[in-house]
Amino acid sequence: AQKITQTQPGMFVQEKEAVTLDCTYDTSDPSYGLFWYKQPSSGEMIFLIYQGSYDQQNATEGRYSLNFQKARKSANLVISASQLGDSAMYFCAMREGLRRGGSNYKLTFGKGTLLTVNP
Amino acid sequence: EAQVTQNPRYLITVTGKKLTVTCSQNMNHEYMSWYRQDPGLGLRQIYYSMNVEVTDKGDVPEGYKVSRKEKRNFPLILESPSPNQTSLYFCASSFTLRGNEQFFGPGTRLTVL
Numbered sequence: 001a002q003k004i005t006q007t008q009p010g011m012f013v014q015e016k017e018a019v020t021l022d023c024t025y026d027t028s029d030p031s032y033g034l035f036w037y038k039q040p041s042s043g044e045m046i047f048l049i050y051q052g053s054y055d056q057q058n059a060t061e062g063r064y065s066l067n068f069q070k071a072r073k074s075a076n077l078v079i080s081a082s083q084l085g086d087s088a089m090y091f092c093a094m095r096e097g098l099r100r101g102g103s104n105y106k107l108t109f110g111k112g113t114l115l116t117v118n119p
Numbered sequence: 120e121a122q123v124t125q126n127p128r129y130l131i132t133v134t135g136k137k138l139t140v141t142c143s144q145n146m147n148h149e150y151m152s153w154y155r156q157d158p159g160l161g162l163r164q165i166y167y168s169m170n171v172e173v174t175d176k177g178d179v180p181e182g183y184k185v186s187r188k189e190k191r192n193f194p195l196i197l198e199s200p201s202p203n204q205t206s207l208y209f210c211a212s213s214f215t216l217r218g219n220e221q222f223f224g225p226g227t228r229l230t231v232l
Contacts, residue, residue, distance in 0.1 A: 004161075035220075035221075037223075043207065043225070043226045043228070044223065044225050044226060045209060045211075045223035045226075047220050047221070047222070047223075050220060091161065091162070093162075104164075104167055104169075104175070104177075105150045105152065105167070105169075105213055105215065105221070106152065106164045106167060106177060106178075107154075107162070107164075107211075107221060109161040109162040109163075110161055111159060111160065111161045112161060
């Protein structure tokens, strides 16, 4: 079974509108972290936002917010007021074993969602 | 400026010709890792290192070697590259005891003919 599932291969949104990118995850570890990265066409991986499994509030970073629903194991990224520069591939990722000493800090990635912002 | 650097950024080589992709970070991070990105597969971990002289296999280690002789450097070695190692490679680093963000290098696009 996939640990990170992004069901939307591609999404379109009009400039200035909000968009939600879906991410569901699968883990039995009680301590984990969820990340979103942006990859523009130039190829670099840009960190956007982080949510810890024990965090009480949903994470927010500027126009990015993470809709964390722990019971449903979902961590959707919400981008408000989309801009043309938001057009990129978006990856959801998870790190398990946050409180286990010596564990691999590996990020398990989903396959990504290609977001296109239309003018 | 805090950053992870990789060299080269682009490389075209031939089957069997040994190559090294360098990775260096200036943030004093203990943890470093290599990923490869392939279309439709996302990013997969090749090797990682928890600190100097401590390395271990990730999910797809076959055909790769690494070393961690200094804290800042974590080179990826392909002893005998093959066409199925054509990919986009990322180095990443982070602290182990504080912070959660993994910082990624700019990527190395490798083509093996």
